[in-house]
Amino acid sequence: MAQTAANRAEEALERNGGGFVRKEWRQFKKHYELTLIVLPAAIKIFIFSYLPMYGVVVAFKNYRYDLGIFGSEWVGLKNFEFFFVSEYAWRITRNTVLYELGYLALTTVCALALAVMMNEIGRTILKVYQTALFLPYFLSWAVVFYIVFAFLDINNGVLNRLIEQFGGTARHWYMEAEPWPYILNIVALWKRIGFSALVYYAGIMAINQEYYEAAKIDGATRLQMATRITIPMIMPLVAILIILAIGSLFSGDFGLHFFIPNNSGMTYPTTDIIDTYVYRALMGIGDPGMAAAVGLVQSLVGLALVVSANAVVRKINPDNSLW
Amino acid sequence: MRKSFSLAELAIHLIFVATTIAMVVPFLLVVSISLTEERMLNELGYRLIPPKISFDAYRYIFESPVILSRAYGVTIMSTALGTFGSLLLTAMMGYGISRRDYRYNRPVTFFVFFTMMFSGGLVPTYILITQYLHLRDTIWALILPGMLSPFYIMVMKGFLTKVPHEIIESAKIDGAREWTIFVRIVLPLSAPALATLGLFISFNYWNSWFPAMLYIDNEKLVPIQLLLVRMMQTINFLTTHSEFVSRLNVDLAEFPNLSARMAMTVLAAGPMMFVFPFFQRYFVQGLTVGSLKG
Numbered sequence: 001m002a003q004t005a006a007n008r009a010e011e012a013l014e015r016n017g018g019g020f021v022r023k024e025w026r027q028f029k030k031h032y033e034l035t036l037i038v039l040p041a042a043i044k045i046f047i048f049s050y051l052p053m054y055g056v057v058v059a060f061k062n063y064r065y066d067l068g069i070f071g072s073e074w075v076g077l078k079n080f081e082f083f084f085v086s087e088y089a090w091r092i093t094r095n096t097v098l099y100e101l102g103y104l105a106l107t108t109v110c111a112l113a114l115a116v117m118m119n120e121i122g123r124t125i126l127k128v129y130q131t132a133l134f135l136p137y138f139l140s141w142a143v144v145f146y147i148v149f150a151f152l153d154i155n156n157g158v159l160n161r162l163i164e165q166f167g168g169t170a171r172h173w174y175m176e177a178e179p180w181p182y183i184l185n186i187v188a189l190w191k192r193i194g195f196s197a198l199v200y201y202a203g204i205m206a207i208n209q210e211y212y213e214a215a216k217i218d219g220a221t222r223l224q225m226a227t228r229i230t231i232p233m234i235m236p237l238v239a240i241l242i243i244l245a246i247g248s249l250f251s252g253d254f255g256l257h258f259f260i261p262n263n264s265g266m267t268y269p270t271t272d273i274i275d276t277y278v279y280r281a282l283m284g285i286g287d288p289g290m291a292a293a294v295g296l297v298q299s300l301v302g303l304a305l306v307v308s309a310n311a312v313v314r315k316i317n318p319d320n321s322l323w
Numbered sequence: 324m325r326k327s328f329s330l331a332e333l334a335i336h337l338i339f340v341a342t343t344i345a346m347v348v349p350f351l352l353v354v355s356i357s358l359t360e361e362r363m364l365n366e367l368g369y370r371l372i373p374p375k376i377s378f379d380a381y382r383y384i385f386e387s388p389v390i391l392s393r394a395y396g397v398t399i400m401s402t403a404l405g406t407f408g409s410l411l412l413t414a415m416m417g418y419g420i421s422r423r424d425y426r427y428n429r430p431v432t433f434f435v436f437f438t439m440m441f442s443g444g445l446v447p448t449y450i451l452i453t454q455y456l457h458l459r460d461t462i463w464a465l466i467l468p469g470m471l472s473p474f475y476i477m478v479m480k481g482f483l484t485k486v487p488h489e490i491i492e493s494a495k496i497d498g499a500r501e502w503t504i505f506v507r508i509v510l511p512l513s514a515p516a517l518a519t520l521g522l523f524i525s526f527n528y529w530n531s532w533f534p535a536m537l538y539i540d541n542e543k544l545v546p547i548q549l550l551l552v553r554m555m556q557t558i559n560f561l562t563t564h565s566e567f568v569s570r571l572n573v574d575l576a577e578f579p580n581l582s583a584r585m586a587m588t589v590l591a592a593g594p595m596m597f598v599f600p601f602f603q604r605y606f607v608q609g610l611t612v613g614s615l616k617g
Contacts, residue, residue, distance in 0.1 A: 027426055028426075030426070031425060031426040031427065033500060033501035033502065034419050034422060034425045034427075034501050035419075035427065036501075036502075037415045037416075037418060037419045037501060037502065037505060038415060038416050038419035038420065038427075038431055040412055040415060041412040041413070041415055041416035041435075041471055041476070042416070042431065042434065042435075044412060044467075044470060044471055045434065045435060045438060045471060045473075047456075048448070048451075048467065048468060048470075048471075049438040049442060049443075050438075051443075051447075051451055052442065052443025052444070052447035052448045052451055053441070053442070053443040053447070054443070054447075055443050055446070055447025055448070055450055055451060056443050056444065056447055058446055058447055058450065059446075063450075065454065068454060068455075069450065069454075114339075114342070117335045117338065117339070120331075120332065120335055121332065121335055121336065121339070125336075127603060128343070129339045129342070129343055130603065131599075131600050131603055132342070132343035132346045132347050133342065133343070133346055134599065134603075135346050135347060135350060135596070136346055136349075136350075138526050138530070138592075138595055138596070138599050139350070139530070139592055140529075140530030140531075140532060140548050140551075140591070140592070141530075141532070142530075142532050142548045142549075142551040142552050142555065142591070143530075143548075143551065143588050143591055143592045145551075145555055146353055146551070146555070146584065146585060146588040147349045147350060147352070147353050147588075148349075150349070150352050150353055150356055150369050150585070151349070151352075153369070155365070155368075156364055156365060156368040156369050156581075157368070157369065158352065158368070158369050160368075161368040161369075190345070190346070190349075194346070222331070223331075244439070247439070247440055254533065255532075255533070259552075259555070262555065263556075275445075278444070278445055278446070279445065282445060282446055282449060283537075288446050288449075288450065291445070291446045292444060292446035292447060295443075295444025295445055295446050295447075296444060298444065299441050299442055299443070299444050300441075302440065302441070303440050303441045306440045307440075
């Protein structure tokens, strides 16, 4: 009772010109404890994610390490020009987008299929399958390189030995460009499917069991339940994950494309993506300005892609959109 | 009525068994190579079942354990510090923005979420860390850049949104302050989410090579994954210059010591391989990304 009276007094004060600032300040005081709880993470994110956003000005400068961001000379759009007239611009853009689309389509379809099937079998044996499925997800790309190398090694690799056994001739996998689209898609699927399948399975678990019971009473078969209940019910989750993935359409998987083809120059026509190119431009060629320009284009296109993907999804079905 | 054994179910099991084999066998191949004598590798190629088991490769590594133990030390240190810090900050941020009654809920959520869609990119981050924060060749370069993932924060938020608000309200009425509520009530309730995210975060740290590749030159700070990367670069040289190497009359059986490299790979992946099955049961519970939205 006393509190409401106090509130009323405050409100009266506000009406009589307490002002926006004072009101905000009072609100802030009321919420400062939660603000303190989110503050450490917010500071960390500010330093490591937002400060670099300002650093994109490097893309418009002839960056020199001794002069720093502020001291380096402005060069306008020269870094962008330099990149876009190079023969690599088209190649790495095409590679990045096509690979990401390939990984996305392949992983989503296979993981969804596995997740739906997981729902159909007993929990005990499922634990075993899940553990196995998850194993590759927990290996680093550096480790995966050695696994793939055991298959592709020119002299002793499993694949070449098999080819020779069937009368073929061994191939020098790391020196050829054309097999890599297949190799990279297989490796990507192998590594990612466990995680995706589990995320979808978690989504399926969250579906209200009453739908299934009602369907059972109506005499639905398990296949019907899977196609009429399970799949439509996890579509929102699929949509959200696809929107997020579309955002990274332009920022491929550095580890996959750097390690698995062993950073071998002969495979660049089919393995080089924007990320690996930027890395080499920064560390190898030593051109931070151009690397930053490529990176900025990458981030901007990524942002545009998420926003438009979300807009499209919202047009089709507002419930599935991200915001 | 007993459920009859259906053909469909058999097919599903067959698919899963095949998938399981495809997932596990490649890794076992590496284990097998690490257990094979170097000489036999060149004669017979890589076999899934070693013709004769030999621990030479492991003996070779453990004979000069300084490099390995130092690399393990760096990896364990950065994993432990990184996971603890990251988990704590993720939980705090996730809790803050999961509270609907928190006035700055929406702007802060956007602040976090926006980093998922736009970033300055590699170059500005590299310049910031090396030129302005001076973290090159420090353990912090391995820990700080990867510390907070907006995705994990959203997962945490999704989990905490399900904590009934009445619990928090009643604690408030009992006079608890926000920090007390967080430590005494929210953290214990979120054990499954913390276990899941903690596992993922620690794996990210254990497996991370990118910061090390960018920021570490000091031999004493090389984590185990970077060690693998460096060995790989040597292989790169050998495979692209194989004619050159054979013309030099280098005894390949002695030189590249492939089984030792594979043993190193097993040692780098091994510890976490033993850990993760124990956390499996939390996965489905902790990973409810369905509530990502909002």
